[in-house]
Amino acid sequence: PTLSLLYKLGRITPADDLEPAYPPNANYNDKISVIKRDITTLAIDSIVNAANTSLLGGGGVDGAIHAAAGPGLYDECEELNGCETGSAKITDGYELPAKKVIHAVGPVYWAKKGQGKPAELLAGCYRTSLELAVENQLKSIAFSALSTGVYGYPSKEASEVALETVRKFLEEGKGEDLERIVFCNFLQKDEDAYYKNVSKYFPPA
Numbered sequence: 001p002t003l004s005l006l007y008k009l010g011r012i013t014p015a016d017d018l019e020p021a022y023p024p025n026a027n028y029n030d031k032i033s034v035i036k037r038d039i040t041t042l043a044i045d046s047i048v049n050a051a052n053t054s055l056l057g058g059g060g061v062d063g064a065i066h067a068a069a070g071p072g073l074y075d076e077c078e079e080l081n082g083c084e085t086g087s088a089k090i091t092d093g094y095e096l097p098a099k100k101v102i103h104a105v106g107p108v109y110w111a112k113k114g115q116g117k118p119a120e121l122l123a124g125c126y127r128t129s130l131e132l133a134v135e136n137q138l139k140s141i142a143f144s145a146l147s148t149g150v151y152g153y154p155s156k157e158a159s160e161v162a163l164e165t166v167r168k169f170l171e172e173g174k175g176e177d178l179e180r181i182v183f184c185n186f187l188q189k190d191e192d193a194y195y196k197n198v199s200k201y202f203p204p205a
């Protein structure tokens with residue numbers, strides 16, 4: 001369901017302790033979805049993987065995506081020479097129902113030094129993923145809740161970075177060709193964070 005529908009059905013009600021940071025925009029709310037699902041099941045133009053700098057797989061959603069995509073994905077990832085934290089690279093989807101996989105490398109939240117500010121790096125993941133989707137003429141993109149698993153980013157803070165980065169990208173007029181932007185959560189804590197924070201960045205129109 002789109003955000004517009006979730007508001008209409010009363011499934012999401014604006015949090016009364018949060019002031020909207022942007023004006024309501026029905027066009028944007030029609031593009032946004034918040035769902036709780038296994039991202040490997042989505043038949044969509046692109047899904048965003050929570051990868052690591054090697055891009056060679058791991059646990060969590062990364063492991064699930066590689067398992068569902070099959071060995072072709074690993075072979076293509078091997079050719080990419082890894083990816084920097086805060087950025088992303090794109091591959092085909094192989095056996096997945098999604099056409100493309102965008103592999104984003106989120107920050108380790110508690111990393112001591114050297115990595116940079118977690119919020120800036122996480123925003124870089126969302127922005128680069130959106131840019132890759134547009135460059136590749138993709139109409140839809142579903143994000144996993146980057147960094148909120150093994151990498152320890154608190155769900156509420158992470159959802160604010162994600163929502164704000166998407167809103168800014170749309171404000172800049174860069175997302176006009178994107179028809180659907182999905183926040184695909186797996187755990188209830190992440191779904192709750194989006195339900196709580198979404199009205200700050202995408203208030204009911």
Ligand code: AR6
Pocket residue numbers: 037038039040050051052057058059060061062063064106144145146147148149150151152153184185186187190
């Ligand atoms: N569909 C959607 N979301 C999922 C799924 C799934 N099938 N499985 C887990 N999640 P994590 P990170 C959610 O730990 O924190 C890997 O080993 C999960 O609930 O997968 O960025 C990589 O190789 C959480 O909200 O990624 C890296 O080394 C979100 O996906 C490292 O973990 C991200 O959790 C990356 O850590």
